[in-house]
Amino acid sequence: MGFLRSNLRINQLAIGLCWIVSTSISHAQESEKRPLEVLFFGDDAYHHPLDRYQDFKEVSGQRGIHLTYEKRMEALNPANLSQYDAVLIYANHQEISPEQLAALTHYVDDGGGFVPVHCGSACFKKTDGYIALVGGQIENHGEGVFTARITDPDHPTMQGYKPFETWDETYHHHRLEKDLTILQRNGDEPWTWVRTQGKGRVFYTAYGHDERCWHQDGFQELLTRGLRWAAGEGISPPDLPELKYEVPLLPERYQTSQPVPKIQQPLAPEESLKLAQVPPGFEVSLFASEPDVVNPIAIHWDHRGRLWVVETLDYPNHQQPEDTGNDRLKIYEDTDGDGKADRFTVFADGLSLATSVVEANGGVIVSDGPRMLFLQDTDGDDHADVRKVLFEGFKKHDTHAGQSNLRYGFDGWIYATIGYAGFEGEVGGKPMKFDTGAFRFLPDDSKLEFLGKTSNNTWGLGFTEQFDVMGSTANRQPSWQIVGDNGPADRADRGTRFFPITQDVQQSDGWEPPIELLGNGKIRAKSRHYTAAAGHAIYTARRFPESWWNRTAFVCEPTGHLVSVGEMRHENAEFFTYFEGNNLYASADAWSAPVAAEVGPDGAVWIADWYNIIVQHNRPGAPFEQTKVDRGKGAAYVTPLREKPLGRIYRVYPKGSKNTAVPSDLIDGLSSPNLFWRQKSQQQIVEQRRTDLQEKLLQLAESDEGFAGDHALWALHGLGAKIPTALVHHTRPERRRIALTIWDSDEMPDFDPAKESDALVRREWLLLAGRMPLSSELSAQLQTLHDQHADLFQGVILQRCLAFASRDRESQVIAEKPKTHPVSAEQLKRGETIYGQTCIACHQADGTGVDSAFPPLDGSKRLTGNPEVPIRIVLHGLTGVVKIDGKPDVNSLMPPVMGLSDADIADVLSYVRHSWSNDARAVQVKEVEAIRSAHESRQQPWNSADFK
Incomplete structure (x- = not known):
């Protein structure tokens, strides 16, 4: 993803866009101290450029070099290239259009740096202009361990440089240009060279086939020197802070089996930001820092645009009794418009393990430890004088597995996430129990719904x-x-x-x-x-x-x-x-x-x-x-x-850009280019019960207005207004989709999904059908879709929704088979507690593990077979490939579970061998004692191969 791939849909950029022109890099200006902006251009071929990009990116931050990755040929256009000081090519692309070659050539002619590395000389093999730009082309290669010797020690890139030995491919080149300055040779073969073209500079090295070379300090130094030389004399390295390291002093009880390495000392906010990278053309600014902000875990803004910050001093291990905690909710304001907070108001304190905040119903809702708390200021002094527990039941035995991410939904519900610690409580008179996924609730605490399961902490x-x-x-x-x-x-x-x-x-x-x-x-x-x-x-x-x-x-x-x-x-x-x-x-x-x-x-x-x-x-x-x-x-x-x-709060934005305008009123806010203001306006209309605006909202909903019409329809829904049925046939697919989402009739709308061009609208119709009683008419319509229009329902999601609408889905509740190996309730309870403290983060509450990372315990034959195997693994750890039927292999280290007694190990293994679909006998303490004694001297983890 180039300046995003993540970030630049290159074909959508116009050369004349003012934001690009204003940030284009001039190569003729006086020397300035700043990081180099480098485009690392790769592909999906066998040299694995993304891996090599990562190798170099990890050392570039402290060298003042900012790398951005791209692999799409469309990135080779003037607008994109103008953002970079140098282009590094490490790829095996074969075709380049005349326009792309012209863009690259003109970029170099105008002063841009060009750094083809290794296979960069094998790119575009049939394109003479590119070969000439590089200065030569690979003809063939062998391989070996060698050290390229310096042939021009006086060149700026070679002064004081120390050659290195490495394994690499031994390139032989042909079609060499006559203007090359050879810096290094491997034997007699030109290995590293430079040349100039127009105002630009070209640096090439044949080094770099794989990680054996890219991990070498000497190679990383060579690239650094080459990039800086190619970028020209107009840019010099920035003054970066010196990172100081120390060996931490740990109490005597903190014993380690390895030497204690050094850790970096902290930096002042302004110095730390010198080590930050943002996309080219962007800047990062400091809004607030300690002591004004401490441990910021969540941020939110109210309808006035003021920043609210949850600061948690109790996280992760210091949960306090209700209303006596050390966490707080603060309002940060910039009163003089200089871009930095200068007013800090504690709205509420006494919180403990607070993780999130959202504005609702004239106040805010905060996730506070085991409860969901409503706070309100009724006298205008920015201090909460109303505290109301909406509901409670969030478990806190593992604090990084709780609830978080409160968000106000378009539909008026509050959405949130939860980890494996889970929830068990009663909301709206209905008992609920769930974990690991997303949920939503109404702000008046009348209803709560679990939306879907995720794979691990969310x-x-x-x-x-x-x-x-x-x-x-x-x-x-x-x-x-x-x-x-x-x-x-x-x-x-x-x-x-x-x-x-x-x-x-x-x-x-x-x-x-x-x-x-x-x-x-x-x-x-x-x-x-x-x-x-x-x-x-x-x-x-x-x-x-x-x-x-x-x-x-x-x-x-x-x-x-x-x-x-x-x-x-x-x-x-x-x-x-x-x-x-x-x-x-x-x-x-x-x-x-x-x-x-x-x-x-x-x-x-x-x-x-x-x-x-x-x-x-x-x-x-x-x-x-x-x-x-x-x-x-x-x-x-x-x-x-x-x-x-x-703690610190930063803002990232394009250089020279302006803040989004604040809307003049609620209707104006519905058409803001920023979803923040559109949602806040919609929310205010609904919560203030602005029925006086219904006529205007209806006009917007029926019009072709984009954002304003969409949020007007959501606002009408929130006000309980009657929605015209014709909106399911609106010209805008977004409007049709909303109309189907909020459809509140007992009968399906007159709508033919087979004639719908938008897949997301078809999905919404299927979800609506799944919520409706399955009438004979609806059943026949679904059957027709299945038999005659299967091409409109391709992909996992649409297939799933079609099954949901047709009621053709497996039950999510499977009757548990009777266990044949009894385990005492006391041992299961002890084991469950230990599992929650030591194992659940990786293997999950339901024992399913995490694909490609942590193997499942549910259904594991290695776990439920001879208990000696899991005992050995718990005591000493496991490494190597773990094969799992129907799922990706897992190849990672499970460290030994330290600090457990023999009884603890017996209890936790008995619990997992007896949980979910597992049904194996209990583990005895004496079995653990015997195995611990037999392998007392072992220092290394077991390998999967040991248990075949």
């Missing part, structure tokens, strides 16, 4: 402009969608990797091995898959370029110090979110830990940075690995290195 939620409900889970599922058919959330992500700009990443899940101790005393986590994903806001304003509008998701990964971007596409009513290398925000500061990213009333994206070196719940291995793991009351591992009183 911390992300967002709406498109058409009210598609999407979200993310913590582990390896950064995008999903809820359809509305009472089924599970449907996976939407395409790619589960994130791309930091530092190697200082400490994750707790999915490592093999978990960490790598570097020569400088620091650590590098090897996993680069989401394990703490949070948020799924969608860009629904118009301050960013058009390529972002309603098609870009923001997912935080605090362990990677970034907010990633996913490009959303939909096909056959299914959404797919592509994560391909780029971020909205990424920091090389190891303390930066973004936990929330939301689109604000100004059209910027606001980021809440937890700013702590420890953000994850579970232990990450060295330097925090302990032979005995102490967990607090919230089930987070205890360490003196967590919970520092820090």
Whole structure:
């Protein structure tokens, strides 16, 4: 995804767009200190450019080089290229159009840097102009271990440079240009060279076939020098803060089996932002920082555009009794218009384990520990004087598995997410019990509904402009969608990797091995898959370029110090979110830990940075690995290195762009280019019962107005007004879809889905049909669709919705078979408690695990067979490939479960061997004692091959 792929639908950019012209990079200006903006151009071929991009990106952040990934040929156009100081090509594309070649050539002629690397000399093999631009072409190659020697030590790129030895392909070139300056040779073969063309510079090296070369410090230094030289003398390295490291002093009880490496010391806010990367043409500014903000976990704005921040000092291990906590809800205001908060008002304190806030019914609703709390200010002093518990029942035995992400829906419900800790309580007189997924409730606490199951802890939620409900889970599922058919959330992500700009990443899940101790005393986590994903806001304003509008998701990964971007596409009513290398925000500061990213009333994206070196719940291995793991009351591992009183709020927006205009009145707000103001206007109309506006709303709903008409129809629905049935045939598909969603008649509308051109509208009709009584007429219509129009219902989602409408779906409740191996209720209860404290985060409450990350326990023959096997695994851990029938293999490290007694292990294994569909005998304490004794000297985890 280029400047988004995530971010630039290149073919939609016009060269003359003012925002691009204003940010175009001049190569003739005086030297300025700033990061280099580099386009890394790859493909999907066998050199795995995205992997190599990640290798270099992780060291580029502290070198003042900002990389953006792209693989689409459309990216080679003047408007896009003008944003970059240099273009690095590492790909094997074969075809380039004359217009694309002209754009690249003119870019170099005008002063842009061009850096083809390795296979970059094999691109566009039949294009003479490209070969001449590179300066030569690969003819053939062998392979070997060698060191290229320097032949021009006086060239700026070679001064003081130390060659390195590596395995690589041994390129032989032909069609060499006569103006080459050879910098290095491998034997007699030109290996690294430079040339000039027009005002531009070209740097080429044949190094770089795979990670064996890209991981070399010498190669990374060579690329850095080549890029800086190619970009020209007009840009010099920025003054970046020096990162200082220290070995943390841990209490004596914190024993480790590995040397304790160094950790980075924190930076002042202004210094930290120097290590941040945002997309080219964008800027990041500081809105607030400590001591004014501490541990910001959620952000929201009221109808006046004021920022509300949930600050949680009790998270994760210090839950306090009701109304006596240390968490607080604050209002941040910028009263002088300088872009920084200068007024901080505590609206409510005494909260504990608060995680989210949303405006509703003249006040706010806050998720506060086990309860959902309504707060209101009735005298206008910005301090809550009304506190009302709406409902309670959220479990807090594991605080990172609770509720979060309160959002006001277009339909007037409050939407939210929940992890495996779950909910068990009564709402509106109805008992409810659920976990791990999305739910919604009415603001007056009269009704609560569970919407769909997700695969693991769920911390992300967002709406498109058409009210598609999407979200993310913590582990390896950064995008999903809820359809509305009472089924599970449907996976939407395409790619589960994130791309930091530092190697200082400490994750707790999915490592093999978990960490790598570097020569400088620091650590590098090897996993680069989401394990703490949070948020799924969608860009629904118009301050960013058009390529972002309603098609870009923001997912935080605090362990990677970034907010990633996913490009959303939909096909056959299914959404797919592509994560391909780029971020909205990424920091090389190891303390930066973004936990929330939301689109604000100004059209910027606001980021809440937890700013702590420890953000994850579970232990990450060295330097925090302990032979005995102490967990607090919230089930987070205890360490003196967590919970520092820090926090920052940032804003990201295009340079030179203006804030979204504040609407003049409620009707004006319905047509705002920013969904924030449209929703707030709609909400105010409904909550204030503005029936005096019904006539105007109806006019808008029946008109061809876009945003205004859509939200007018939603507002009419919220007011309980009668909706014209003709709107199901409106010219705009968005209006037809809303009309079907809010249809409140007992009879199906006169609507033929076979004649509907929009797949999302067809999906909505099917969902409506599924909610209706199955009459003979409806049954016949569904049968006709199935028999004669199957082509209109392709894809998993439409097939699922068709089955839902036809009542042809499997029951979600399966009668449990009687168990043949009795286990005492007391042991099961003890085992369940231990499972919730140590195992549930990875293997889930229902024992299903997480695809590609953590194997399922339900139905595991390895678990339910000879108890010696699971005992050995719990004691010493497991590595290697785990085969799972019908699912992807899992290849990750399960660390030993430290701190459990023999009785604890017997209890938890008895519980999982007897839960779900499992039915195996209890494990005896003496069995654990014997196996622990037999393998007392073992230091390494078992391998899957040991248990074949």
